[in-house]
Amino acid sequence: MIKNSDKLNKGGTLKRRDFIHLSGLGMGALVTSGFLLNGNPVSAAQLLHPGLENAEKKTLADIALNAAKSQGATYTDVRIGRYLNQFLFTREKNVQNIANTESYGVGIRVIAEGTWGFSATNDVSPDGIKKCAETAVAIAKANSIMQKEPVILAPVQGVGEVSWETPITKNPFEIPVADKIDLLLSVNAAAMDNGATFVNSNLFMVNEQKYFASSDGSYIDQNIHRIWPTFNVTAVNQSEGKFRSRQALSAPMGMGYEYLDGLASEKIQAPAGLVSYRNSYDMVEDAVAAAKHAKEKLSAKSVTPGKYDLVLDPDHLGLTIHESVGHPLELDRVLGYEANYAGTSFATLDKWRQGDFKYGSDLVNIVADKTQSKSLGLTAYDDEGVKCKEWDLIKDGVLVNYQAIRDQASIIDESESHGCCYADSWDSVQFQRMPNVSLKPGKDKLSAHDMIKGVEKGIYIVGRGSYSIDQQRYNFQFGGQLFYEIKDGEIVGMLEDVAYQSNTQEFWNSCAQICDKDDYKLFGTFFDGKGQPSQVSAVSHGSATTRFNGVNVINTGRQI
Structure with missing residues (x-):
């Protein structure tokens, strides 16, 4: 909870720009709409921190590989992961929540005595990783008592040191939080102006920074981005006590913020006058259509089975x-x-x-x-x-x-x-x-x-x-x-x-x-x-x- 009373206006509510600023500093784990957002709260700026260099990750991974082998592991893989999230939530004219989180640590999986073992730690230090690897092997040996047949792995050729990243042109975390909130509130306003009674809009942005190393000889660094803009619009017929809703027709994508450019060339004219989106998405246009559809659904004919x-x-x-x-x-x-x-x-x-x-x-x-x-x-x-x-x-x-x-x-x-x-x-x-x-x-x-x-x-x-x-x-x-x-x-x-x-x-x-x-x-x-x-x-x-x-x-x- 934000308790800085100096940021409250005379009416006792938080001003939108102040809310955005404070929320950008981190608001804890979020549970909403059935989605659990894990990680430690961080600032929006922290989401752009580059993290460890690959050479540092390789050094740490080798510590794990050597420690596991010394304890009797016949196979080991190490995943050093940094998982970043920014989730934005609005309703009508209000910002409901902004959450920036970071989760960082290492998971080590081994085979010892023909059995899987796994251990993880957020102590990403040489000593912490060595202890984690030793624990993984100890767990595998303990599990082997119950193992009836040894684990058989399909062969994989090590690839050495390689890197890959999602091909994006706009990193969503580089777009100011205020600009993204302005987009969501404009979506809400467009829906309300076209007959919606209620509307909430959300923007989910995820970045997985994953470094994988294995005893097969691979050291793989991958930087993965995903984005999902979405909303729900509801129209109410108060005289009849009825309401109908329509969700966004967006698809979450493995893209950057360029997905929200809404390029006309990316639209497909679908039947019933619908506009379908591919590779980019006009969120405001879809919200206008959603409000009209929700109103139309109030008087639509019930289907004959x-x-x-x-x-x-x-x-x-x-x-x-x-x-x-x-x-x-x-x-x-x-x-x-x-x-x-x-x-x-x-x-x-x-x-x-x-x-x-x-x-x-x-x-x-x-x-x-x-x-x-x-x-x-x-x-x-x-x-x-x-x-x-x-x-x-x-x-x-x-x-x-x-x-x-x-x-x-x-x-x-x-x-x-x-x-x-x-x-x-x-x-x-x-x-x-x-x-x-x-x-x-x-x-x-x-x-x-x-x-x-x-x-x-x-x-x-x-x-x-x-x-x-x-x-x-x-x-x-x-x-x-x-x-x-x-x-x-x-x-x-x-x-x-x-x-x-x-x-x-x-x-x-x-x-x-x-x-x-x-x-x-x-x-x-x-x-x-x-x-x-x-x-x-x-x-x-x-x-x-x-x-x-x-x-x-x-x-x-x-x-x-």
Whole structure:
């Protein structure tokens, strides 16, 4: 809490510019909107501090590698991590919170006596790192009592000393906090001026500075940036006691502040007069549209349940991909190693081994990839020092592979890791995490407008909404943000109370058309949870507008 009474105006409230200044000095850990912001509070200026030189990191890493080896480790990796966050929150005309945090330390993972051991410390000194390495080996030896089979790692060739960073043109932390707050408040004002009753806007900026070293001979320095501007707009009909909301149609991206330039050349004119954004984002323009949509939803017709052809925009389809393809093809879920947090998977090894399991129609080609430009998963090497790549998960509708890391690869007869190992902090042990999982665009020229012309009875759905899916990632229900009725090839009006139900295999086998690459864009999430203790990761899902035939639609029957 800020207790500097000299900064209060006569009305007893903090002036906005003073709030920004004081908040920039650090306000502690933040829990809001279900997101946990970890780290120590720092000044906004501290976020731009360069940190240790690579030569210093290498010296510290070598101390850990040598100490672990001397205690009997047969493999060691060291991650020196500096994790920086700036999260901004506003509502209507007010700044709600600004948090700048830094988390800094080292995590050391070893194999000793055929068993994993892990230890972490924020004492990033030679003595602290040596003790941490020795502790990791002691933990591995203690764990070995319960180990039935030794850990088998897929081989990795050491790469020596290399560096990589997200290709950005504007470091978000270099933009003054006051300018970013002004943007958010202008978003709020634009929404209010166009009929919104309530609006909150947020800006999340993340910088991961990660140094990885291993006994395989790699010393990898990576500097990763991500950004997510978002808001929620609500319109109220007070006479009827109703309200409706619309969230931002932005996607979090692996980009810098240039994402908020809102270049006209980056817009896609979508059906129903919607503007879709790719590689840049006009937050104010989207807020104006959101206010109008929220008002329109107040009087929209309630959907009639039944079978419809669905035309799903990438801003919506990305979440369905995430839940029905991304998670069930994580190999630890398939094997049952991951069960407590969000379940296992229906896509068991026997289905993969049969070689012809039809996950989807022949049009469905889904790839995993951590090298996709501007994506949240974009990086050169994973947290095991494995070079990242693209690989097929579903090819021509057939299940062909999973997501596997070094100690899983041999289980599915792979000779190398897929490069999808990740830890969300220096004090978290790295494990298999979802890479970008994306539906390839169609090969034939086809726009979303042309797709709709061929639909006799359907619904066009935009934006993520509420959803549910069972513990095997099979039976599901998805909502959305905006719904438009399609009759005889034309959009005839907005609908409300829409959700569709299906199971994963039935749904993907109903895929009938996919727009081409000109319609392709990314969806994403900053906060994909997994594991116990839980970790979060950032992941994107690319797709073009896609048609699914004969899907069951229900009326959610909200009475507000």
